[in-house]
Amino acid sequence: MSTDPVLRSEREHLRRSRADLAAMREHTLSLTAQSADHVSTEYLKASLYRRAKALEDDPSLPLFFGRIDRTADDGDDTFHIGRRHVMDGNGDPMVIDWRADVARAFYRATRDDPHGVTLRRRYGFAGGDLTSYEDEHLLDPGEADVTSRILTEEIERPRVGPMRDIVATIQPEQDEVVRASLDRTVCVQGAPGTGKTAVGLHRAAFLLHTYRERLARTGVLVIGPNQAFLHYIAQVLPTLGEVDVRQVTVAGLVESVPVRAADDPETATLKGDARMAEVLRNAIWSHLGEPAETLYVARGTRRWRVPVHEAADAIRTLRERGDGYTTARALLGQRLAHRVLLRMEAAGEITDDRVQNAVARSRPVKAYVDELWPALDPVKLVMRLLSDPELLAAAAEGILDADEQQRLLWHKPARGPKTAPWSHADAVLVDEAAAALERISGVGHVVLDEAQDLSPMELRAVGRRAATGSLTVLGDIAQGTTPWATPSWPEALRHLAHDDAHLEVLRKGYRVPAAVVEFAGQLLPVIAPGVAPPEPVRSNPGRLDVTRTGGELVAAVVDAARDVAAREGSLGIIVADDAADAAAAALDAAGLPVGRLADDARITLVPATLAKGLEYDHVIVAEPAAIVAAEPAGLRRLYVVLTRAVSSLTVVHREPLPDPLIHQ
Numbered sequence: 235m236s237t238d239p240v241l242r243s244e245r246e247h248l249r250r251s252r253a254d255l256a257a258m259r260e261h262t263l264s265l266t267a268q269s270a271d272h273v274s275t276e277y278l279k280a281s282l283y284r285r286a287k288a289l290e291d292d293p294s295l296p297l298f299f300g301r302i303d304r305t306a307d308d309g310d311d312t313f314h315i316g317r318r319h320v321m322d323g324n325g326d327p328m329v330i331d332w333r334a335d336v337a338r339a340f341y342r343a344t345r346d347d348p349h350g351v352t353l354r355r356r357y358g359f360a361g362g363d364l365t366s367y368e369d370e371h372l373l374d375p376g377e378a379d380v381t382s383r384i385l386t387e388e389i390e391r392p393r394v395g396p397m398r399d400i401v402a403t404i405q406p407e408q409d410e411v412v413r414a415s416l417d418r419t420v421c422v423q424g425a426p427g428t429g430k431t432a433v434g435l436h437r438a439a440f441l442l443h444t445y446r447e448r449l450a451r452t453g454v455l456v457i458g459p460n461q462a463f464l465h466y467i468a469q470v471l472p473t474l475g476e477v478d479v480r481q482v483t484v485a486g487l488v489e490s491v492p493v494r495a496a497d498d499p500e501t502a503t504l505k506g507d508a509r510m511a512e513v514l515r516n517a518i519w520s521h522l523g524e525p526a527e528t529l530y531v532a533r534g535t536r537r538w539r540v541p542v543h544e545a546a547d548a549i550r551t552l553r554e555r556g557d558g559y560t561t562a563r564a565l566l567g568q569r570l571a572h573r574v575l576l577r578m579e580a581a582g583e584i585t586d587d588r589v590q591n592a593v594a595r596s597r598p599v600k601a602y603v604d605e606l607w608p609a610l611d612p613v614k615l616v617m618r619l620l621s622d623p624e625l626l627a628a629a630a631e632g633i634l635d636a637d638e639q640q641r642l643l644w645h646k647p648a649r650g651p652k653t654a655p656w657s658h659a660d661a662v663l664v665d666e667a668a669a670a671l672e673r674i675s676g677v678g679h680v681v682l683d684e685a686q687d688l689s690p691m692e693l694r695a696v697g698r699r700a701a702t703g704s705l706t707v708l709g710d711i712a713q714g715t716t717p718w719a720t721p722s723w724p725e726a727l728r729h730l731a732h733d734d735a736h737l738e739v740l741r742k743g744y745r746v747p748a749a750v751v752e753f754a755g756q757l758l759p760v761i762a763p764g765v766a767p768p769e770p771v772r773s774n775p776g777r778l779d780v781t782r783t784g785g786e787l788v789a790a791v792v793d794a795a796r797d798v799a800a801r802e803g804s805l806g807i808i809v810a811d812d813a814a815d816a817a818a819a820a821l822d823a824a825g826l827p828v829g830r831l832a833d834d835a836r837i838t839l840v841p842a843t844l845a846k847g848l849e850y851d852h853v854i855v856a857e858p859a860a861i862v863a864a865e866p867a868g869l870r871r872l873y874v875v876l877t878r879a880v881s882s883l884t885v886v887h888r889e890p891l892p893d894p895l896i897h898q
């Protein structure tokens with residue numbers, strides 16, 4: 235039992251807060267979902283369940299990590315800041331949610347600008363209990379400005395398992411992004427380990443809290459590069475009490491066709507080019523006919539007509555409204571029926587809406603609409619476009635040259651949508667076509683991670699999901715590894731249709747230690763001139779070992795792994811994709827069982843192309859030359875894999891290191 239009275243009283247506050255949280259949860263669980271109808275009851279039940287889940291106490295974490303004291307006109311205020319709001323039986327706050335407005339000062343206050351804070355306290359903890367505290371008296375000019383030990387320890391804590399939240403230690407430059415308002419699209423450029431992913435997830439949590447009602451209706455979407463990455467980040471939002479956010483890959487976003495083929499890089503690049511949107515629009519609208527015959531509609535004993543020029547006029551005005559093809563098509567029957575009605579009224583007939591509806595649905599009107607404005611299906615349309623040189627030539631005229639058109643066509647025309655050789659890029663085209671036919675409903679906010687890798691067409695697909703909302707766009711130009719990676723943020727934002735975004739740069743690096751930054755940074759002038767490396771904040775410079783072997787590479791990797799595995803923390807062994815199986819077998823045989831991604835094992839074997847966004851305490855990179863040789867943007871891939879290390883990086887190679895890399 236600590237004798238420090240401050241710690242004792244803080245522990246008491248923690249004990250009471252825990253009891254209050256348990257009472258809040260009990261209360262939620264005691265509420266019974268009852269509503270007039272079954273569907274609402276089920277909905278209520280689900281929402282109560284989620285609420286109770288969000289109120290679960292995590293015994294490994296204290297309920298608060300910080301505190302601020304402020305002087306106010308009516309006395310002093312003390313706020314304990316934690317992951318969620320906890321109130322006592324009287325409704326008074328015991329713990330303030332870190333996202334609440336009063337908590338902002340905890341993250342932003344400095345001696346120069348104390349935000350009214352007299353005391354900032356941070357807590358050290360172990361196993362869910364408070365073990366220490368650290369005070370800053372921001373108004374005391376005599377107090378030295380020391381770097382917080384608790385902050386440093388938190389940032390430098392060894393990594394185990396999936397990504398954790400950073401609520402206790404969000405830094406001022408990160409907090410600016412996290413708390414940007416919902417109507418702002420923010421684009422964050424940041425070197426490896428500057429906290430982009432963390433910031434994006436915390437912004438999602440902040441927005442869900444601050445704009446709860448609006449976003450409960452419209453939703454928040456998190457988009458990441460692949461399943462391994464989504465697995466790695468999956469727990470962050472639930473830990474912050476947000477269990478309702480959809481986390482998806484770009485491929486998962488455009489799942490309208492079964493993807494079973496892969497395009498070569500040139501073809502994929504072309505299919506991802508923004509010009510394809512124009513080609514698709516042309517292909518769609520080329521279906522619109524020119525009326526050549528009068529429309530006749532019989533009603534009772536009389537026959538009414540809509541002359542050609544009036545039908546043409548109706549079609550033109552609908553087209554010019556700027557709606558999707560299908561949306562506008564749905565109105566044509568009514569427009570034609572309206573012309574019929576005007577004639578009926580002129581002839582003295584009594585009409586009303588029902589008559590107009592009946593005319594709009596009549597067989598001749600339907601047939602006329604089908605003929606001049608045929609129904610289109612996005613999947614079949616793209617299938618035809620990629621199979622039919624004539625349709626493609628007409629749609630791509632003046633946009634794609636003959637070679638490009640040839641490149642787009644499938645080798646054999648597809649027989650049907652189920653068996654067509656759809657690639658991922660084709661699925662994105664289908665998504666574009668679907669949106670050109672009918673506007674899709676979007677969400678309130680989209681967090682897009684590793685945005686630099688998306689093609690213009692993929693960016694359009696993401697941007698559509700945020701057409702009426704906003705985005706957090708996160709990425710690093712230097713880590714762009716796809717052939718279509720974005721050359722600049724203004725360009726990416728244009729494709730996302732959000733070029734009003736605020737561009738922010740994160741500079742401080744929380745992952746990669748100085749020795750590794752220096753080594754990997756040698757690649758920057760070649761792969762991304764003008765992009766700066768992260769500025770490491772870790773006090774430990776880290777460890778870098780570069781070993782050249784004259785023998786078998788795999789044997790050298792096994793040796794290095796045996797060595798490094800003895801250190802504390804996680805180990806990622808990153809190898810060129812085609813070397814992964816052999817490396818796993820060799821490590822296994824040597825008694826070093828490795829997990830694959832998503833296994834959360836202590837030693838993980840990582841194919842180079844899946845390393846993006848991940849991190850390990852210790853990283854072994856095997857044969858950089860092979861990683862570079864495997865793809866056109868190989869040097870950028872190498873930069874990505876070298877920057878996954880938190881404490882130590884071991885490079886094992888047999889071939890010479892790729893050119894810009896020198897190791898003294």
Ligand SMILES: Nc1ncnc2c1ncn2[C@@H]1O[C@H](COP(=O)(O)OP(=O)(O)OP(=O)(O)O)[C@@H](O)[C@H]1O
Nearest residue numbers: 389403404405426427428429430431432744745847
């Ligand atoms: N303020 C912070 N306090 C503590 N840890 C932090 C902070 N900011 C970032 N980190 C940690 O630094 C590591 C890197 O963060 P993150 O993965 O978000 O960086 P990133 O910029 O997305 O990197 P990359 O470009 O390599 O994907 C993570 O472990 C994250 O939790």
